[in-house]
Amino acid sequence: MKEISSAIQLIPLEHYIFLSVALFCIGLMGVLFRRNTIIMLMCIELMFNSVTLLCTAFSAYHSDPAGQVFVFFIMIVAAAEVAVGLSMVVMMKRNIDSVDINLLNRLKW
Amino acid sequence: MSALIITTVLGIILLYLGLTKNKAILAPAAITGLLITLFLSLKTWGHGSKYFHDMIIIDNFSVAFNVSMIIITILIFLFGINYYKRMELHVAEQYSLMIFALAGAFLMTSFSNLIMLFLGIEILSIPLYILAGGKKTSYRSNEASFKYFMLGSFATAFFLFGIALVYGASATFYLPEIKTYIAQFNGNLPPMLMVGLLFILIGVAFKVSVAPFHFWSPDVYEGAPTLVTAFMATVVKTAGFAAFYRLLSMGLLPLPAPLKKALWVMTGLTLLIGNLGALRQTNFKRLLAYSAIAHSGFIMLAVLSQHDLSASVLLYYTFVYSLATVPLFIIFILVKRASSGLETLHIFQGLYKKKPWIAVFTTILLMSLAGIPLTAGFIAKYQVFVLSISQGYLAISIFAILMALIGIYYYFFVVREVFTETAESNPIIVSKLNAALIIVCGVAVVALGIFVWNVPI
């Protein structure tokens, strides 16, 4: 455990942060610009994952296991969300025979 | 803690009961379970306890909010008896999902650790995503759930990112520790911490539909099945604000100046958008959605005023708001049924002729939302203004008062429809239980406006 943690600390913390911010932003951009719901779901997963990465890094740097525990929680929740999300996509496909997000615009004003 | 456990178990039991295909026992079972929870919650009043390495702290604050939410949920279930009679499938799931969401709400009122907050929010949200899409074949329900889900998880991502950043800065998830950590900066927080806190706040603000993160709520409220909308507008909002307040009071107060200003801007925007959005609304559900946003603005005012009474006012406000909103949704369902599924405000026309008593109580409930005296809504708003004015926020108070005025306008717009005669004469069928409940709620709203309490929390 000690070694892993010190191995992680070989790379400066800033790099982790930049990486996860980059990942987060990629996910963000994906959610913003893609219209396919499945890809959007994946992008949200990506955002979650960037947070997990960040947490792990912080956890290692702070030598505090809580961050890693948190990562597990995130993963569980993300799984649950994806399960719900995918079932919604299925329902959507059934109802309107498409997974284009922009078709969902009947509720407005 | 036993309340939380029982609630979770209750949800599972209900799922099993669903297998018996006997709808009639679902609601009584759920309500009985909730009553037990209510009783257990009340028993813990005054005996605070901590669990899971102090990640959950059950104190009077959480008990009070839990009780309030249980009562509202029972109310919704009581109304649900009639509502779900027409539905053939998956009724048990509906009940149990709501109860699961309630369990999440309990977490949101008793966390002292960001992880628990996150879990609470998610346990609350995921059942709601499903509930919003409860009408599987309905395009609108589908759209509502998808919008809710998409925006919700998006917000969650930011929320998580915020937690990670704060964790990175402070090396802890415990709010009290975060508080001491923040205190050492004397208000000049490092950017990373600041942004992290902002993201956390935004994540919670999203749940209570504070502008500019409110966009989901009108659409979702409109599209979701009405009973679910009622649940979202009341229990979820109560939970959200409880979490918001707990987050602030446990971890963030005194707020760093930039964050505080940001929150004030949000409050102002919420008041503005909520009220202006409702002003020209023709769909009643959307009207209530915007009104919910507007009320979020008022509650924000109370939360941000940082007064000894803030928590009590918050409890009072959310409770009486819920108490008025739930029956209004039910009345809406009844009226909607009578007018073949229309949702415009015009469907209320002639209510006064058809069901005078229901009309009177509709008026009382709307008046409570509008904040007209001798209804609880007035006292609630009054207390909010007492807080904000005595903390010296005069300009925003005046602004809020003007917005309240707009609020009165659109609520009375509905009142006017209720008392307008119409040529159409589709009978409105109100079951005895519903009528009784509506009347009880109406009377309660007035009674709470006269016999005002404050809970020492």
Add this chain to the structure above:
Amino acid sequence: MILLIILIIPFITGLSLLLIRNSAILKLVALISAVANLLVTLSLIFSASVSSYSVDWISFLGTKFTLGYDGISLIMLFLTNLLFPFIVLAGFKRDQNQTPILYALILFTQSALIGVFLAQNAFLFYVFWELALIPVYFILLLWGGEGRRNITLKFFIYTLTGSLFLLFGIIYLYQLTPGSHTTDFSAFYQLNIPSTTQVWLFWILFIAFAIKMPVFPFHTWQPSTYTMAPTQGMMILAGVMTKMGIYGALRFLFPIVPKGVLYWQNTVIIMCLIGVIYASVIAFRQTNLKKLIAFSSMAHISLMAAAMFVMNYYALQGLLFQVISHGVTIIALFYIVNLIGERTGTLDLSQMGGIKLRAPNLAILLLLVILGSIALPLTAGFICEFLMITGLFQQSVWFAVFGGLTMILGAVYMLYAYQRVMLGDLRAGFERIPDIRSLDYIFLIPLIIIILGLGIFPQPLFNMADESVYAMQNFLKPVADSILAIIR
């Protein structure tokens, strides 16, 4: 305790009316309640001991349910309970739909108004203030005339705008009170608010009253509302509710923000006087009788407001006298207007004429009421206008001159209206209109007796208000004196 009884009688009766089906019995019950309340009020007025009632309400918000009165409240209370029997009576022998609700609402209004005038706690005052509006809103909405949907909503929102500012003011004052805060008037009166604050706080408090009265230029809700209002609603509005504004201003402005009052005094008086002349001039060319009277009422109320801000003894006494006098006169006027409308089917002046030929007694009674309205000596109207103009004179001769113009302008438009309606040759189609019936005598004669009686023996009313008026003017005096000392 007696105060609580006065407050509660109409409310209880109102509730019980909802259970009565027979509309004649119901109206009778309402009338009995109103008369009983009047009698109780009279016993209060003539009793030597001072009565009050107080229980804790919302203690953590410093709110008490405190009822009490001084001379000014007493005048207002008397007005309310004097007029409501007549307002109830105005509906007798008339076809009205949903009578139980109508009369319940009327009595609820009465209760709320009594509450306004008796409340000794600002919060309580505000609650009753708003409560008075609700039943009236529904009376207007459900029994009003053409265009009621929009007009009532406008009226409602407009008046609420002011009220909400008042609420702000009350809360602001509440948090200024020392110790554990309270909203008792007595605590408010002890406050020593910095003059810069008073200058803006004045408007926050005043705007509600200005709209309610209404004072120029906040009056635009009034003509249309009066025009479409049902007779009884109009009587409540014009007879009593306008006085709420005056009462509120007396309760709030002078004792609490005297420096603010002094600062804005002349501005407001000028505003009011503009209103006097503006309304009078406009009234002259109105073709709708109700609208004409609405403007005339506004002219009177504006003069009252001007007199109020002069804040000397004469003006205040005149003002309080006018409260009663105007209330009585205006409901008599509206009643007669209603009679005319019922008989002719129109309220358009250009469609009328010669009614006196068919209904001489109606014409005589109308003339008597009009004389009261244009302040002919030996009517109550004269006493108050004389005193108010005297008061204005003390402030400035020009105020008195412009205020006094009502004497002329009032005569111009009132007599014009009278002649258009009653005199001239009989219009075709009016040949069969009846003169007034015995019920109308029962309504009008007592009012006219009051108008004349108070004109001849005004002293009882003066005595009722004397002490309070004296105290009230003393709220301003020290402040004015200190300012004068600084100037010197």
Add this chain to the structure above:
Amino acid sequence: MVGLIPIINIVWLIPAFPLLGFLITGSAYKRLKHRQAGIIASAMVFFSFIASVVLYFVLRSSGQESATVTLFDWIAIYNMNIPFAFLIDHLSLTMMLIITGVGFLIHLYSIGYMSGDERVNSFFAQMNLFTFSMLLLVMGANYLVLFIGWEGVGLCSYLLIGFWFKNPMNNYAARKAFVMNRIGDLGFILGIILLFFTFKSVSFSEVFSQASAFQSGAPVITMITLLLLVGAVGKSAQIPLFTWLPDAMAGPTPVSALIHAATMVTAGVYMIARSSILYNLAPITLNVIIILGLATAILAAVIALRQNDIKKVLAYSTVSQLGYMFLALGLGAYSTAIFHLTTHAFFKALLFLGAGSVIHAMGGEQDIRKMGGLSKTMPVTYVTFFAGTLAISGIPPFSGFFSKDLILSKAFEHSVLLYIVALVGALLTCFYMFRLLYLVFFGEQRLPGHPHESPRVMTIPLVILSILAAFGGVLNIPSFLGGNSNFSNFLQSSVISKAPEEISHSTEIGLILTSLVLLSLVILLAYRTYVRKALVPAEEGKSIFFFNRLIERKFYIDEIYTEVFEKPFGFLSDFLFSKVENTVLDPAVDGIGSATSGFGTLVRRIQRGNISFYLFAMVAGILLFIIFILIV
């Protein structure tokens, strides 16, 4: 002395009688027979008259000059104490006697004159109400009680002018009278208020006793007197508020006689005479009064020259005579003014009643060009009318001679110019009155029909009044004629005249002779024009000369008032309502509402229903807030 107090307390009976009459005839107007109403009303006034006479003797025997009777406290607040009290002194007694005496005769006359009208009972009720108000006016012991009567008579005047209310013109005239009076009343009430603030009282006795502390010409006194004067000008139809009086002739003729000749219009004169102490302290005001009075006297006389309506001539003559009274007041000769008031009450009431008799006989015709030769058919009316004409023209020994001559001599004392102008006025009066007389009673009858003498009930008052008009002068025979100016002396206790400069008897006799000669010439001229040449005035608007047209159209004063006041007022009313109220104020409020709704729509439009848009908005919001917190 001892017995005085109880007896004097019956003073309230005097106004009470007519009030009672009003209540009886007014409340039972549907049940009483016409003659009953007339008799009740007349009897009530007669009782008042008797009571006044009794009171006169009581007061006289008591040796007191005045007595105040307080009925009750009317307004008593703070430092304002205004009792409802009557002041009985020589001035008010004089007025009471005139009001009840002449009033009774006119009531009596009305029984005949109004018979046949369907609303006789209302008529008598209103006449009684008038008498009551007028009595209050003259009996009031303070300015405010006076003001009650002041407005009360205005009201009755309004009612009686518009008595025949079917005709809109009558209603207009009535309204005009009331409004013009009200303009005066505003000045009056302001005067009273200033008076109150100056003296802390409005009762005559206190005001006058305190007034001596003021110097002559004190600004506040000048202001008070000027304001009171405004009231007097309105009530007594002086320039510029005189136009209502000629129009007031729309009422029944007895009304014109009682209200618009004998009593009400002289209230202004009474009031100024009553306030003589104040006016003496205000020389500026007195000069104003002189100018107003003289101008009115001349202007009205000139207009009367070319009027063709019998009542209009008399109306302008009244205005003119009131001008004389004002002149006297302005000269400080208050008792002279009251004396002229008294004689004027006699002869003008007589003239009006005579005119009424003529109108009655002519079946309602009032145009003098259509009359003529009535002397034969209506001898009593003719003789009495003639007496009245002589009296008003100032021919000795008729009453008018004494009073008018007194005024002229006072004017002469003041300045010769004043005298000349006043004399010209008197000559004009003489001319138009004789013109009237000749046109009505002389020459040939110009209309077919059979005029007849009026019934006894009408002629008896005429005869009594003609006696009074003829011999009323004996009340106040000046010293140079061997008299001792009884009347003036009688009034001295209550009216303080300005110190008179006695002019020598020879000058006085010279003046009288001058005026007599001139008067005879004028009468001759009138005789030549209207009897010898039998000239009948041309149709209106046909006169060639501009000046004639100007007079005929009454100097266009009515038209000017209409254009300058009435029409602009109407325009202003329309303008304020349609432009200010309906296009600025009301829309401004609605505008706030609709602007808010507009924003509401805008906010709704932001909710586009598109998830991508919502996401964008959220991200934009988050970014903005990040920037916000990092910058702030």
